[in-house]
């Protein structure tokens with residue numbers, strides 16, 4: 001996965017999302033009818049996301065991650081600057097539908113994303129809304145449910161499911177829209193450890209199948225699984241690097257108000273025992289693979 005992304009990066013022709021000098025202001029209208037700035041949530045941010053990559057975004061609460069995420073598919077429009085998806089600007093109203101069908105979103109609270117009482121109806125809701133023919137909907141729903149390992153629950157009531165299962169259904173609903181890119185905004189924040197692991201496995205599998213994945217998370221061990229980590233602070237990009245570059249820099253992590261993934265501390269303890277362990281190890285899987293030899 002990492003290797004493929006590096007290859008794509010080298011060619012520099014496959015940028016899917018381009019964010020240029022993006023500013024997003026929250027404003028309110030005062031008593032005299034003037035627009036007043038409440039908060040500049042995204043402050044002159046530029047970056048590109050390559051097709052097929054897996055990028056995570058981290059940063060303290062209030063650093064602008066969710067605001068930026070909503071700008072990527074035009075749920076929020078730029079105050080200044082531009083967001084281009086496959087060359088289409090979110091400022092162009094005629095392209096918004098197209099942009100939203102290419103960039104799907106999954107949010108933190110699965111309860112807010114479930115719209116039907118029966119699992120398969122819920123997954124079918126999006127495709128039905130955009131007029132996908134019934135037999136194609138059937139195919140898409142079955143495929144999406146298999147991808148999130150929830151096919152056996154398709155006839156179940158959504159209220160019967162655990163938080164993790166509900167989140168997997170929400171992901172299936174997005175997958176059934178056949179997006180090229182999915183932005184996950186803290187999808188595991190409300191889940192227990194096993195629900196979190198399952199959602200992370202699904203995100204990695206979707207990325208392996210070619211879907212561009214952008215994962216906002218406050219779990220550093222999740223961020224470490226991406227090809228690239230963007231750190232936000234006060235509405236700006238504070239750092240943009242590979243996970244091993246980021247987690248090699250304690251001062252930077254602390255400067256952004258973040259914590260090291262627990263695995264890094266463990267790696268350093270192992271190194272202190274005299275084991276020659278590479279600093280490129282930043283996930284549990286990599287550490288396991290290394291220790292197994």
Ligand code: ADP
Pocket residue numbers: 026027038039040041059060061062063064065066067068
């Ligand atoms: P994050 O997702 O990183 O926690 P947000 O994008 O939600 O950050 O918020 C960025 C900043 O914008 C915060 O200071 C937040 O209080 C502010 N903010 C978010 N939504 C609104 C809103 N609807 N109106 C005014 N300010 C907002």
Ligand code: MG
Pocket residue numbers: 065066067
């Ligand atoms: Mg947020």
